[in-house]
Amino acid sequence: MALFNGFLIVFFIVLFAALIFVGQTLRTSQFLRRKLPLAFCFFMGVIIIFQFFIPPENPLYKEIEDLSTKWIQIISSFALVIGLISLVTMNFNKISRKYEDWQYAVVLLLGFFVTTFYGLRDGFEGKEFDFIFNYMYVPMQSTMFSILAFFVASAAFRAFRARSREATLLLTAAVIVMLGRVELGSVLWSYIPFIGNYFDVSDLAQWINKVFTTAGQRAILLGASLGYIAASFKILLGIERSYFGSEE
Amino acid sequence: MSRLKYNHKRSNYLLMFVLLAFSLLFAAGAARATGEAALENPQTAEVTAAAAAPAEPDIEAPAELKIDYNGSPEQIKTLCEHVLKARALASKDLEETEARALVMDSLAQLPIEKLTLAQVYVHAVALGEKRFDMSHNYFNPKRSNVLIAGILLLSFIGYFTYHARQGKDMFIRKIAGLSAIDEAVGRATEMGKPVLFVPGIYDMDDIQTIAGVSILGHVAKKTAEYETNLLVPCTRSLVMSTSQEVVREAYLKAGRIDSFKAENIRYLTDDQFGYVAGVDGIMMREKPAANFYLGVFFAESLILAETGHHVGAIQIAGTAMVHQIPFFVAACDYTLIGEELFAASAYLTREPMQLGTLKGQDVGKFLIIIVIVLGIVLETCGITFFSNWFITH
Numbered sequence: 001m002a003l004f005n006g007f008l009i010v011f012f013i014v015l016f017a018a019l020i021f022v023g024q025t026l027r028t029s030q031f032l033r034r035k036l037p038l039a040f041c042f043f044m045g046v047i048i049i050f051q052f053f054i055p056p057e058n059p060l061y062k063e064i065e066d067l068s069t070k071w072i073q074i075i076s077s078f079a080l081v082i083g084l085i086s087l088v089t090m091n092f093n094k095i096s097r098k099y100e101d102w103q104y105a106v107v108l109l110l111g112f113f114v115t116t117f118y119g120l121r122d123g124f125e126g127k128e129f130d131f132i133f134n135y136m137y138v139p140m141q142s143t144m145f146s147i148l149a150f151f152v153a154s155a156a157f158r159a160f161r162a163r164s165r166e167a168t169l170l171l172t173a174a175v176i177v178m179l180g181r182v183e184l185g186s187v188l189w190s191y192i193p194f195i196g197n198y199f200d201v202s203d204l205a206q207w208i209n210k211v212f213t214t215a216g217q218r219a220i221l222l223g224a225s226l227g228y229i230a231a232s233f234k235i236l237l238g239i240e241r242s243y244f245g246s247e248e
Numbered sequence: 249m250s251r252l253k254y255n256h257k258r259s260n261y262l263l264m265f266v267l268l269a270f271s272l273l274f275a276a277g278a279a280r281a282t283g284e285a286a287l288e289n290p291q292t293a294e295v296t297a298a299a300a301a302p303a304e305p306d307i308e309a310p311a312e313l314k315i316d317y318n319g320s321p322e323q324i325k326t327l328c329e330h331v332l333k334a335r336a337l338a339s340k341d342l343e344e345t346e347a348r349a350l351v352m353d354s355l356a357q358l359p360i361e362k363l364t365l366a367q368v369y370v371h372a373v374a375l376g377e378k379r380f381d382m383s384h385n386y387f388n389p390k391r392s393n394v395l396i397a398g399i400l401l402l403s404f405i406g407y408f409t410y411h412a413r414q415g416k417d418m419f420i421r422k423i424a425g426l427s428a429i430d431e432a433v434g435r436a437t438e439m440g441k442p443v444l445f446v447p448g449i450y451d452m453d454d455i456q457t458i459a460g461v462s463i464l465g466h467v468a469k470k471t472a473e474y475e476t477n478l479l480v481p482c483t484r485s486l487v488m489s490t491s492q493e494v495v496r497e498a499y500l501k502a503g504r505i506d507s508f509k510a511e512n513i514r515y516l517t518d519d520q521f522g523y524v525a526g527v528d529g530i531m532m533r534e535k536p537a538a539n540f541y542l543g544v545f546f547a548e549s550l551i552l553a554e555t556g557h558h559v560g561a562i563q564i565a566g567t568a569m570v571h572q573i574p575f576f577v578a579a580c581d582y583t584l585i586g587e588e589l590f591a592a593s594a595y596l597t598r599e600p601m602q603l604g605t606l607k608g609q610d611v612g613k614f615l616i617i618i619v620i621v622l623g624i625v626l627e628t629c630g631i632t633f634f635s636n637w638f639i640t641h
Contacts, residue, residue, distance in 0.1 A: 053391050055382030072453075075486075083485030083515035090514050101533060144521035148547060151554040159578035217570045220586040222616060224568035227590030229401055230609040231455045234593075239409070239601045242462040242593055243452075243490060244497075 009120075016081055038238045044068075045236040088112070173208055180205020307334075307373050309366035317363050327351045327365060331372050342376070345636070350376050393637055400615070405608030412604030420603060425564050425582035426595050429463070429540075432562045433470040436537035442477035443467065444536035446527060446552060447491060448543020448567070449520055451484040455590070456568055460542035461490055462593040463566075467540060468498035472507060480513040481530055483523040488515045524548040528555045541565040541580070542589065545572045553579035566592070 051064040091105040099105075118129040162168040179185030180202040189201035234240035310330060317323060328347040335342040342350075354372040382388065412418055436443045445467055447460040464480065471478040478495065482488035492513045499508040516526035528551065531539070539556040541549070542565070549565075549572040556563045557579055565576035566584030576583045584592065587609075594602035619638075626634045 053387055053395060055385050055388040057382040058385060059383070060386070076451075079485035079489070080518075081485075082489055083482075083518075086485075086488060086515045087517075090511055093511070104529075140525075141519070141521045144525050144551070145547065148551055151550045155550055155554055155575065155578040220568075220570050220573065223613065224570075224586035224590075226401070226609050226612050226616070227568065227587035228455050229398070230405060230605050230612075231459060231590045233402060233405055234602070234605050235455075235458065239605060240458075240462070240593055242465050242597070243458050243494065 012081075016078070019078075034241075034244065037244065038241070042236055042238065045232070173212070176201065177205045177208055307370045309369040313365040313369050315365055317365050317368055323365060324348070324351055327369055327372065330369055331376065334369075334373050335376060343636070343639075347372075391640065394640060401608065401612045404611045405605045408607040408611070409601055409604030412600035412607070415600075418600070418603040418607055420591075420595060420598075420606065423584065423588050423591065423595055425566060425584045425588065426463075426592055428562075428564055428582045429467060429596075430470060432538035432540075432564055433467065433474060433476060435562055436471075437474040437476045439537040441537035442479050442534050443471055443538045443540070444527075444531065444534070444556075444561070445478060445480045445540045446543070447480065447482060447487055448541075448545055449483045449523060449548065450544035452486045452490055454544055456544045457487060459589045459592060460566070461487070461494055463540070463542050463596070464491055465494045465498050466592075466596045468495040469502055472499040472502035472504040475504065475507055477509075478512060479530060479534060479536065481516050481523070481527050482514065483516060483518060483520075485515055488513060520546065520548060524551050527552055531555050531559050531561075535559050536561050539563045541567070541576065542584070542592075543567065545569055545576075550575040550579060556580075 047064060048068065051061060051068075054061045054064075056062075088109065091109050093099075094102050094105040095109075115129070115132055118126055118132065122129055124130075156174070160167075160171045160174055162171050179189055185201055190196045231240065235243075313326070313330065328344060328351055331347045331350055332342055332344065335347070350372045351368065354368055354375050357375075358368065358371055408418075433443055445464055447464060448454075448457050450457050452458065452461075468478055470476075480488075480491050480495065482491060492510055495513055496505070496508055496510070499505050516523050530536075531552075532555070536556075536559070539552075539561040541552060541556075541563070545552075545567050546569065549567070549569075553563060553565065553576055563580035564582045564584075565580040566589040567573060567576065568586045568589055570586070573583065573585055577585075591606055594606045623635045623638070626632075
């Protein structure tokens with residue numbers, strides 16, 4: 001089995017290298033660089049729009065869905081190889097040319113090769129792979145996510161300065177919402193004369209979220225959705241071509 | 249280069265083709281939906297015959313419905329609830345009004361004075377089976393609202409694109425974030441520091457990423473002109489390949505292809521927080537003077553923007569993710585909010601065709617405002633059919 005896996009890996013590396021060679025040879029062809037991708041884009045776009053209007057009970061709906069999912073998986077697999085080649089080459093260069101902080105590149109490549117080795121040898125269920133995932137990958141990911149709490153505090157501190165009328169409104173709304181979210185806020189609110197006993201701060205916070213925030217978010221969403229549709233049409237019709245690298 | 253130039257005259261044909269395709273699709277779907285084709289199909293014909301028959305052995309009614317039918321509103325309500333439940337179990341979406349229509353249709357076809365509730369239920373569900381048998385249809389009538397809205401928007405875009413090509417002047421308001429791009433790149437040049445461009449964490453299949461990469465072309469043109477280093481760390485391989493092509497073309501057009509460094513447009517990782525750690529590391533080491541965050545962002549938005557703020561970079565962000573916009577507004581100097589990101593290409597290139605699509609989009613927005621106001625008025629008056637029509641299934 002290991003021999004078969006090894007053979008498969010070598011086969012795909014050779015195939016990929018051959019495809020790169022063919023691509024490099026044909027890259028000067030304007031038909032391949034411009035017209036063919038545009039034609040593909042238009043054809044696939046029309047098919048996906050067509051699928052949207054087919055009832056899900058029709059077998060054709062499922063067929064198009066399956067086919068597009070398979071193609072996405074195939075293209076993603078090839079794309080991943082491109083990314084990995086870039087990653088490994090760049091870090092090897094960093095080490096060989098002794099760039100600043102090249103030691104980090106050694107750690108990265110070591111981590112990459114060790115994880116790949118155990119992953120290919122034992123699969124996702126392997127003991128070593130499991131150890132790397134649970135005791136290295138997950139804690140590092142959690143560490144990065146936890147930094148967010150501190151950044152929220154520092155960003156809020158800057159944003160909530162009452163420098164203008166709008167900033168003061170933002171500050172007031174933020175204070176009300178913060179008070180409404182914690183138990184202590186309700187207690188403090190009750191000590192405010194007149195309004196303290198008239199209504200609860202959590203209700204006010206909820207009202208701000210439900211009315212103002214939702215209204216603002218929906219307005220942005222409506223505009224963005226129209227932008228999505230218009231941009232999709234532009235891409236399908238070939239009006240928007242700047243992602244090909246040319247504005248002509 | 250003339251071979252590369254896009255033939256604008258052909259856009260008309262493309263537009264006409266799409267409109268024709270949609271019209272044909274709609275016509276075919278409508279014809280199917282009327283049931284003409286379904287009646288010819290023996291399988292559907294069997295279902296129709298079964299619905300007309302007084303008994304249906306395959307569908308069993310709940311025990312509580314085995315009582316005589318007296319036509320009271322409560323009984324019809326109970327029936328509707330059961331029909332809804334049965335349809336939900338069969339994974340078919342059904343509105344209460346539709347369930348009521350099913351029950352009423354069933355009653356209209358049957359000698360109701362001799363029936364129990366259970367028999368009415370069986371017939372209503374059988375009628376629903378017939379109505380919802382879409383396996384031979386190529387158009388889903390429940391999505392006709394989307395089709396009509398799409399055709400309308402496409403017509404507006406087509407109309408304004410045509411007028412833009414005729415040379416009609418199109419006004420486009422100033423977008424501060426896009427106007428500041430040159431300023432940001434200029435600042436980086438003066439300080440002798442690089443420019444960092446982050447194209448979001450989604451792949452090329454998202455329109456926001458494509459919009460971001462379009463702006464990257466403009467930024468790359470400026471960095472090529474000013475001979476400033478441009479760093480583009482990517483989280484997806486396809487975004488990396490596309491970005492490399494876009495930047496290479498920009499440097500080629502600026503006549504500075506020798507300054508293009510493919511290794512500056514690099515793949516980091518597909519993992520969200522791994523990518524954030526990588527980009528933060530680049531920021532801390534390279535200390536860029538201008539940061540661009542344009543594309544799809546989630547929880548990493550604030551981590552990136554705050555790190556950028558700490559290194560003292562001028563920051564321009566743009567996304568259509570409503571939950572991340574406040575973070576960017578708080579931490580960045582300029583933010584492209586929602587649709588402004590998609591307008592960037594038209595704004596920066598000032599191509600008549602692109603400006604036409606922008607104008608068409610604005611008319612679409614105006615139409616939506618009218619529809620919302622009309623919907624509010626009608627709903628307040630208790631007329632629900634208008635707002636119900638806009639529900640997508």
